Amino acid sequence: MTALGAGRRDPAIVRWGLTLIALAFLALFVALPLAAVFAQAFDKGWSVYLAAITDPEALQAIRLTLMASAIAVISNLLFGIAAAWCIGKFQFRGKSLLVTLIDLPFAISPVIAGLIFVLVFGSHGWFGSWLTDHNMQVIFATPGIILATVFVTFPFVARQLIPLIESQGSEEEEAGLALGAGGWQTFLRITLPNIKWGLLYGVILCSARAMGEFGAVSVVSGHIRGETNTMPLHVEILYNEYNFAAAFSVASLLAILALVTLAAKSFLEWKVKTEITAHAREAAAAGGKG
Amino acid sequence: MRAYRFKQFSVLPGFWPAFSASTLYLTLIVLVPLSAIFLRTATADWAHLWKVVSSPQVVASYKLSFGASLVAAVVNAVFGFLVAWVLVRYSFPGKRLVDSIIDLPFALPTAVAGIALTTIYVDGGWVGRVLSRWGIHVAFTPIGVTVALIFVGLPFVVRAVQPVLAETDRDIEEAAHSLGATRWHTFRRVVFPLARPAVLAGFAMAFARGLGEYGSVVFISGNMPMKTQIAPLLIVTRLEQYDYAGATAIAVVMLLASFLMLLVINALSSADRGKGAR
Numbered sequence: 001m002t003a004l005g006a007g008r009r010d011p012a013i014v015r016w017g018l019t020l021i022a023l024a025f026l027a028l029f030v031a032l033p034l035a036a037v038f039a040q041a042f043d044k045g046w047s048v049y050l051a052a053i054t055d056p057e058a059l060q061a062i063r064l065t066l067m068a069s070a071i072a073v074i075s076n077l078l079f080g081i082a083a084a085w086c087i088g089k090f091q092f093r094g095k096s097l098l099v100t101l102i103d104l105p106f107a108i109s110p111v112i113a114g115l116i117f118v119l120v121f122g123s124h125g126w127f128g129s130w131l132t133d134h135n136m137q138v139i140f141a142t143p144g145i146i147l148a149t150v151f152v153t154f155p156f157v158a159r160q161l162i163p164l165i166e167s168q169g170s171e172e173e174e175a176g177l178a179l180g181a182g183g184w185q186t187f188l189r190i191t192l193p194n195i196k197w198g199l200l201y202g203v204i205l206c207s208a209r210a211m212g213e214f215g216a217v218s219v220v221s222g223h224i225r226g227e228t229n230t231m232p233l234h235v236e237i238l239y240n241e242y243n244f245a246a247a248f249s250v251a252s253l254l255a256i257l258a259l260v261t262l263a264a265k266s267f268l269e270w271k272v273k274t275e276i277t278a279h280a281r282e283a284a285a286a287g288g289k290g
Numbered sequence: 291m292r293a294y295r296f297k298q299f300s301v302l303p304g305f306w307p308a309f310s311a312s313t314l315y316l317t318l319i320v321l322v323p324l325s326a327i328f329l330r331t332a333t334a335d336w337a338h339l340w341k342v343v344s345s346p347q348v349v350a351s352y353k354l355s356f357g358a359s360l361v362a363a364v365v366n367a368v369f370g371f372l373v374a375w376v377l378v379r380y381s382f383p384g385k386r387l388v389d390s391i392i393d394l395p396f397a398l399p400t401a402v403a404g405i406a407l408t409t410i411y412v413d414g415g416w417v418g419r420v421l422s423r424w425g426i427h428v429a430f431t432p433i434g435v436t437v438a439l440i441f442v443g444l445p446f447v448v449r450a451v452q453p454v455l456a457e458t459d460r461d462i463e464e465a466a467h468s469l470g471a472t473r474w475h476t477f478r479r480v481v482f483p484l485a486r487p488a489v490l491a492g493f494a495m496a497f498a499r500g501l502g503e504y505g506s507v508v509f510i511s512g513n514m515p516m517k518t519q520i521a522p523l524l525i526v527t528r529l530e531q532y533d534y535a536g537a538t539a540i541a542v543v544m545l546l547a548s549f550l551m552l553l554v555i556n557a558l559s560s561a562d563r564g565k566g567a568r
Binding site for chain 2: 010015018019021022023025026028029030031032033034036037040075079082083085086089090091092093098101102104105107108109110111112115116117118119120122124125126147150151154158170173174177183186187208211212213214215218219231232233235236239244247248251254255257258259261262263265266
């Protein structure tokens with residue numbers, strides 16, 4: 001292993017010194033906050049914890065969070081597949097512009113993401129009076145929360161799939177078509193199995209962000225208790241009421257979700273890597289251009 | 291002469307449906323709403339906008355947002371490089387676990403991070419208790435804002451640098467060593483220049499993320515006017531007062547500043563790469 005060989009060249013004191021500094025930094029900035037969430041959540045014991053997460057307002061927040069995330073993940077998944085198909089398999093003008101535009105939501109502050117939907121759908125916004133006339137509400141209501149969530153999680157699936165589909169080329173699909181398969185059949189039988197782990201990876205990253213989004217959702221939600229509160233907003237309200245044990249109990253559910261995401265991420269990263277290398281190996285074995 | 295063609299020929303079907311569906315969705319979800327902010331600004335009363343963005347409270351929030359993001363990004367560039375170095379070069383027990391926990395700031399909801407950091411760094415908290423004995427107060431000060439931004443920005447530098455360090459050809463180092471360079475000299479002249487564009491890219495991403503960050507900061511900052519209010523918080527405050535024009539003005543300045551900054555950093559890093567090639 002080259003890593004070990006190079007490591008041996010640095011004297012032990014340098015090696016251990018640097019490792020200790022790095023670990024101390026991570027402990028202080030990453031591990032300690034995580035530990036604090038669970039320590040605070042169970043500070044007042046199990047019964048307080050259970051009461052906090054089974055409170056009707058908490059349950060409503062959990063339901064709204066799950067619904068908004070499900071809609072955001074499904075629509076961004078369909079978009080991600082369509083975008084990755086046209087960007088990864090075809091050459092056309094303006095492709096790099098399209099890729100840049102897809103990444104745009106990452107570059108924008110979540111607060112600004114919420115603001116733009118208020119400007120469009122709010123009572124003084126573009127469609128504000130039209131919505132009022134038709135007795136509909138987007139801002140300070142569930143549709144606004146869904147829109148904001150869709151916006152901030154927009155690039156996740158597309159970003160995972162574009163490089164994956166690009167790296168796999170089109171030979172297999174071309175073979176399928178030449179053998180008489182239809183377009184959909186080719187996609188479902190050849191492309192989809194090739195990208196399944198990358199797809200799952202994108203979906204997991206997308207849903208983690210969707211459930212945890214705070215800034216954008218906070219701007220459009222209006223914080224109506226029992227109605228437009230998502231889990232992170234419910235945490236904020238409890239915290240600001242100095243109900244720390246309850247706030248951290250609900251927060252611990254989100255932290256568990258984050259840990260599950262990290263575990264799934266490590267597993268899927270390894271799977272995607274094998275997906276790519278297996279493909280490269282097959283191509284090499286077939287004498288293809290790879 | 292070839293005729294102008296938008297798309298090169300391919301036997302694969304489905305380009306047009308996929309292309310039109312994805313550009314339509316992109317336009318409706320991202321481009322149209324985003325254009326609202328610029329159209330609002332263009333049609334607004336510019337004197338009023340200037341009054342908003344030049345008011346002392348807003349200027350103080352810009353200074354805090356840029357200052358704290360800059361300091362946090364510098365800390366992350368240094369320690370992120372160190373963490374990436376240790377993870378790539380050395381082996382120690384629990385390394386895989388440490389490697390996967392680097393992404394925690396990406397996965398943990400920002401509001402959860404915010405209340406957790408506040409609890410640790412208030413004067414009676416796990417870390418705050420120790421620091422306050424020396425007269426250092428973190429929570430509800432600009433230091434607290436910086437601590438929160440260090441947390442959210444950490445993975446950017448580590449994840450940008452890690453693959454570059456892993457790919458760095460060790461033969462080059464061996465060559466430098468056999469030509470009589472010390473280890474420090476080899477690092478400074480050979481290894482670091484190769485990793486510099488990645489450090490810069492990670493730095494830029496951490497900085498940009500810090501400018502817009504809201505959830506993890508609002509709890510630890512205490513939101514005192516002129517002292518610990520960040521720019522995104524002022525946008526939220528204006529919106530709560532239904533002052534759409536004021537919120538838009540603050541947002542436009544932030545958007546323009548961060549685009550400008552990313553342009554500068556892109557130019558710097560491509561200049562850096564050009565220098566390396568020579």
